[in-house]
Amino acid sequence: MIKKILLGLLILVVTFAIGFVLLILARYDRTFDTPYPEITASTDSAMIARGRNLATGPAHCGECHSQLSELSKVSTGGESTYSGGFAFELPIGKIYVANITSDEETGVGKLTDREIARALRYGVRHDGRAMIDFMPFYDLSDSDLTAVISFLRTIKPVKNPIPQHEWNFLGKAVLAFLIEPAGDGNVPAAPPIDSTALYGKYLAASVANCRGCHTNRDMMTGAFIGTEYAGQMKMEVFDEEGKIVPGKHLVTPNLTFDAETGRMSDWTQKDFIKRFREGKLIQGSPMPWGPFSRMSDLELTALYRFLTSLEPVVSAVPLGIQEGNPQ
Ligand code: HEC
Numbered sequence: 244m245i246k247k248i249l250l251g252l253l254i255l256v257v258t259f260a261i262g263f264v265l266l267i268l269a270r271y272d273r274t275f276d277t278p279y280p281e282i283t284a285s286t287d288s289a290m291i292a293r294g295r296n297l298a299t300g301p302a303h304c305g306e307c308h309s310q311l312s313e314l315s316k317v318s319t320g321g322e323s324t325y326s327g328g329f330a331f332e333l334p335i336g337k338i339y340v341a342n343i344t345s346d347e348e349t350g351v352g353k354l355t356d357r358e359i360a361r362a363l364r365y366g367v368r369h370d371g372r373a374m375i376d377f378m379p380f381y382d383l384s385d386s387d388l389t390a391v392i393s394f395l396r397t398i399k400p401v402k403n404p405i406p407q408h409e410w411n412f413l414g415k416a417v418l419a420f421l422i423e424p425a426g427d428g429n430v431p432a433a434p435p436i437d438s439t440a441l442y443g444k445y446l447a448a449s450v451a452n453c454r455g456c457h458t459n460r461d462m463m464t465g466a467f468i469g470t471e472y473a474g475q476m477k478m479e480v481f482d483e484e485g486k487i488v489p490g491k492h493l494v495t496p497n498l499t500f501d502a503e504t505g506r507m508s509d510w511t512q513k514d515f516i517k518r519f520r521e522g523k524l525i526q527g528s529p530m531p532w533g534p535f536s537r538m539s540d541l542e543l544t545a546l547y548r549f550l551t552s553l554e555p556v557v558s559a560v561p562l563g564i565q566e567g568n569p570q
């Protein structure tokens with residue numbers, strides 16, 4: 244009798260496991276018919292200049308969309324060709340960064356403005372697949388989204404075919420159940436470009452992703468679980484080839500001006516600007532210091548004014564590279 248029950252249970256468990264595997268395989272490739280934003284690229288030179296400034300500075304597109312050989316240049320403040328090909332080697336697989344030059348065959352030349360706009364506003368690729376949260380530009384204003392796409396249209400085409408992503412089984416499970424379109428599409432107009440805390444907030448939250456890294460997040464879902472800008476997110480350290488350095492992590496510092504635990508509590512506006520001009524000091528840090536070093540004094544002043552306006556939060560963070568994996 245007991246044997247029969249055990250056998251029955253075993254069959255149940257095996258059937259369930261097989262069913263689960265089949266479900267993952269059936270679902271990981273799912274597509275979404277998220278709507279397209281009404282965005283049309285412009286040929287206006289001021290618009291293109293604005294897009295270029297965002298892409299090479301605070302929005303740091305080149306930090307990822309480069310070839311491996313040009314990454315060290317970009318991460319020290321140089322310009323990218325935007326021809327992609329660099330790959331992140333993650334526990335879920337090998338993810339290749341797209342070629343976003345205007346090349347028709349291997350770049351985004353043949354994508355429509357609205358397809359590119361949807362990728363940035365909702366995290367949905369041109370083929371309808373949802374993307375993992377590399378590009379949280381969901382709240383970029385209509386005008387700035389137009390500017391960025393207008394700039395992309397002017398990038399010299401570079402033929403650089405990008406391989407398909409290599410998702411492993413864990414990656415497929417994550418795609419099947421956790422990766423969905425993001426952003427709610429309710430995007431307010433951007434505040435005027437000025438050295439105000441209001442504009443700094445827009446840069447920190449919607450353009451430069453300071454908030455996304457300097458807030459503690461749930462590793463699996465990406466949900467915000469800590470106080471915004473109080474740091475505490477454990478992040479991987481990457482080598483120059485995009486591979487995670489095992490057994491090491493960095494913790495994002497507390498950007499609020501708490502007298503004891505704020506990383507910048509004794510930094511003046513001058514110190515802040517000077518620190519950004521210096522670029523990356525900790526090798527392997529995922530913070531895009533190179534593109535950020537290109538930000539203007541106006542942008543950095545706005546960021547400083549915003550960060551100093553935040554309620555100070557007690558949140559002590561260890562400095563420098565730490566032992567152990569981030570989990
Ligand atoms: C942190 C890394 C990172 C940054 C920064 C980044 N991207 Fe991406 N981008 C990726 C990755 C990875 C993919 C491939 C995602 C996929 O195919 O699932 C991608 C894909 C794309 C695509 C292709 C979408 C499609 O339909 O195939 C476009 C367009 C794009 N990025 C534009 C941009 C622009 C513009 C910026 C700056 C405003 C930017 N990206 C910043 C990592 C990044």
Ligand code: HEC
Pocket residue numbers: 447451452453454456457478493494495496498506507518523524525528529530531535546
């Ligand atoms: C991709 C994640 C990421 C993003 C985006 C990011 N940071 Fe960081 N930041 C880090 C990590 C990790 C560290 C710790 C390692 C280091 O100092 O480079 C750090 C360190 C810092 C430090 C301390 C530097 C020092 O010398 O001790 C400051 C200040 C800072 N970030 C401000 C910002 C601001 C402002 C933004 C937005 C403009 C921002 N960060 C965006 C991950 C990020």
